[in-house]
Amino acid sequence: MMSHIKTEEELDIFNKSINDFWNRFRNTTFNEHYSQVVGLRDTYKNSIEALTERLSTKIREEERMIETFLEFRNKIHIQNKLIQEKQDNLSKLVGSIQDKEWEMEKLRKSIQDLKESLDKKKEIISTANKTNKEKLKRLQKSYDLYKDHLGLEIRKIYGGKLQFIFRNIDPKAPEKPFTFSLKINEEGDYEMSDSAPHLECLAELQEKIRKTKNFSAFLANIRKAFIALACNECVNSV
Secondary structure, eight states: OHHHHHHHHHHHHHHHHHHHHHHHHHHHHHHHHHHHHHHHHHHHHHHHHHHHHHHHHHHHHHHHHHHHHHHHHHHHHHHHHHHHHHHHHHHHHHHHHHHHHHHHHHHHHHHHHHHHHHHHHHHHHHHHHHHHHHHHHHHHHHHHHHHHHHOOEEEEOGGGOEEEEEOSOBTTBTTOOEEEEEEEOTTSOEEEEEEESOOTTHHHHHHHHHHHOOHHHHHHHHHHHHHHHHHHHHHHHO
16 A cells, blocks of 8 residues: 555656656747747848848939939930020021022122123124224215315214214305214114204105115215205295
8 A cells, every 4th residue: 555655656756757847848948939039030120121221222222313314314305405496596597598599699690691791782882883983984084075075074063973064055155054963873873863954854864874884875865955955945035
């Protein structure tokens, strides 16, 4: 009986020992596990904080990059606008220069046309002057002939005209002058006017000399017309 009780006591002691060991083992394992969890939590927290700081820094950098990009884009927009304005001004300037070049070309052409026209007129005037000189030479020759034989006098008067004065026409008044005026017009033709006394046939004689160019015959016909006119006046006076 005593032996049995002792054995139970020993079992109780053993069980108590086992329980104490288990409790100590459990507490030790829990504390170690808890410490590991807390360590992992702190490590994770630190990692999160470090990652958050890196992300914040990265975001700030990207924001600065975006701000720089927007500022650069705005500058590019302003530069493009200035370039466009300069291109527009340049286009206007080129258009103005082209218009002026066209006007200059038009002016040069007008000047060239005017020069050619003046050259033609000079040529015409030169030819006319040459013709007039030849006609004047013939007039002078006729003048010398008629002055010596028929009492003809030629005077230079207003408007570039020559006045022809005939005498020895009227038998009753040999010194009485019979006159007409002559000039050479721009076309180089003879042009008669201012006959005194008036000759009805003056225009007809003018057309005739323009065709024949025979000035001596023309003066002879003028003289005959004045003589006929003087004779008619004599007959009418009788």
